[in-house]
Amino acid sequence: MLRFLLRRLLTIVPTVILASMIIFALQQLLPGDPAIAMSGEEKDPEVIAFIRAKYHLNEPLPIRYGYWIGGVLTGDMGVSIRLQEPVARLIVSKLPVTLQLAVMAMIIALLIGVPMGVISAVNNGTPVDYAANAVALWGLSTPNFWLGIMLILLFSVQLGWLPASGYVPPTENLAENLRAMILPAFVLGNSIAAVMMRHTRAAMLQVLASDYVRTAHAKGLPPTTVIIRHCLRNAAVPVITLGALEFGQLLSGALLTEQVFSVPGFGKLMVDAVFNRDYAVVQGVVLCTATTYILLNLLADIAYFLVNPKLRRP
């Protein structure tokens, strides 16, 4: 276990470095000059020259990468050209928002997706299974953007129960914070629940057909024990992988959902930055999410170990 962990940790370092290089290089492929994009409507040549010099835009690519990565290693991710704020501070202020949204969405997804997958697998081929599948299909095929607007129309405009937008930090008012976050979290959780349900169902079906399950039944174990202790545990591996990936995606900012509910998270930060050619922000956010992805993968690997003893053998 320890050797495995060390090996995995060692591969993380070059992966992150490689990711940072790719992020930096890809970003330069974006057509459009940030100095021009930032120079206002009047396009004063002096302003353009000033911005170029200030943000080292005239230097060759490797030198700019050097400037950037040198800064990142010392905790300085640069300054947003557009907002005139340090990128690190922007990321730190948006991360809790996105993290909260991601955790809430994940909880909703797990609460809906996994039980539904189990129920539909156990009742394979019955109307219950079809109904669960239909619900999943709805979840998969409903665009987040549309569902978000529909929910706002219902709960905010018609019923007036929940605010249509307006993020409140949980430290300021937890109840208001939850009221503002529940709709976006549900919208995000809804689509992930559908994928989870499908994966849980498929994995469960495979496990249910295996010999040891038949043996467990033959031993006279109660069906719930067989399903939860023996089947679900084995079926959990692909679901964990999926969960980690989906969670990583949520952390990189749920773009459309954040737009609909105007949640000030990573997605909004990122999109604005891309359109304004705010390189430092794009680089910072992507590096941050790429690193999170890599770490989540590691966590998923560790989780396999814990649920599936077979993997513990070298």
Place this chain on the structure above:
Amino acid sequence: MWNRTLATLLLAVGVVSGAHAQTLRFGLMDDPDALDPTLARTFAGRMVFAALCDKLVDIDASLNIVPQLATEWSWSEDQKTLTMKLRPGVQFHDGEPFDAAAVKFNLERHLKLPGSQRRSEIAAIDGVDVIDNLTVAIRLKQPFAPLIAQLTDRAGMMVSPKAAQALGDKFATAPVCAGPFRFVERVAQDHITVERFDNYWNKDAIFLKRIEFRAIPDTTVRLTNLRSGQLDLLERLAPTDLPQVKGDSRLKVGSTFELGFQAIIINVSRDTQIAANPKVREALELSIDREALNQVVFNGEFLPGNQWVNPKNPFYVAAYPPPKRDVAKAKALLKEAGVANPAINMVVYADNLSQQVAQVVQAMAKEAGFDIRIQATDFGTTLNLGDQGNFDVMLYNWSGRPDPDGNTYNFLACKAPLNYTRYCNDKAMAALEASRLTNDVDKRKAAWKNLAAQVLADRPMIYLYHRKLLWAYTTRLKGFGDYPDGLVRFTGLKLD
């Protein structure tokens, strides 16, 4: 006991809702950039400045220049010195007095701060002299009539010299001005809060306690927030949403035609048929039905036009009305030019409405024989293509300036920064210069007429239409006025 508790509670609720009632929640289309009048460049930012920073002068609903921090002004005989009398008893939000020295500091800051977006607007200024505590003389290198109009916008905004010196390039994080509201806080990409400044010179006309600006880019979402009561006012309502707002008895609409223009700009330096021959450009213009375009894409809400200012503007050159669509003549012109089916690559900013405009133009021009290919690009790319001259034809929009000079010189003067068409003509240049040299309105109008005679015949730009700027707001909001610069005046606004 219970009664008293209940009474206290009711009172508390009353106080809370009373305070809440005078908080205006204003939905902006995008997040403003730096809140420093010298460095700022976005339209959304100007909405916030309207609350924070007073200007030397302002415009009224019919584009007249009216006093704000300056109460009166006059030009010297040679048109090279503008003398301004300042309003007495004005304070900045940090308690510093507003005086002639502050005006000198601010104009010099606009001219000298690295990265200043205002420098080009007031580059004609040679120096600023403090005559006495409340009188200032602005000396120009040469006569420059548009100066006073520039001072109605960010170039005329005054910040506290003390705060500007103390904060340096961090001024935008805690702006200190002399407007009706003072800065409270900003959470990037979420909200900006300002509250009433108790020592404002015109405080009796300020009824709102706080304003909360929130950036909500999507038009549908912004409207939904207004309808659910999360916002009281929103800017840039989509014309397609107009029927929905008009059908809602709790909402009202405000509107004004923009100062800017929407045009097809043609790169005349390019090796294309449309660049080489003015007849091809004339044919393109004649193939377009501006009114039909307005009906199809904008429900007829916008204003078709053929010049740099809209037909309702006092500086519109009435002698040159928009030409009627004439496909037969367009075809004949193409025949004369010897190009039956000119192929044109048109760069279009990739938003829905621009693409629809492009498609309608494409369909209309096709009837005359044009083969237009649409190339949709994002904002940054469009700017770069324009700057490098790497396009044949482009759909272009300009937000507009109160003085027509701001809509003409930078686009049509040889080698001007926004002259993406690469157009350069001696007569047009002479007319552009003439309009700057005098403050006499009739002489300036004559110069613009000469400019129109040349430019509308050469057609480096085919002006198409002028947008209507739309606001939607709750009927609780009273005292809302429509101003041609598309900004809100918070003075006199009240929430019932």
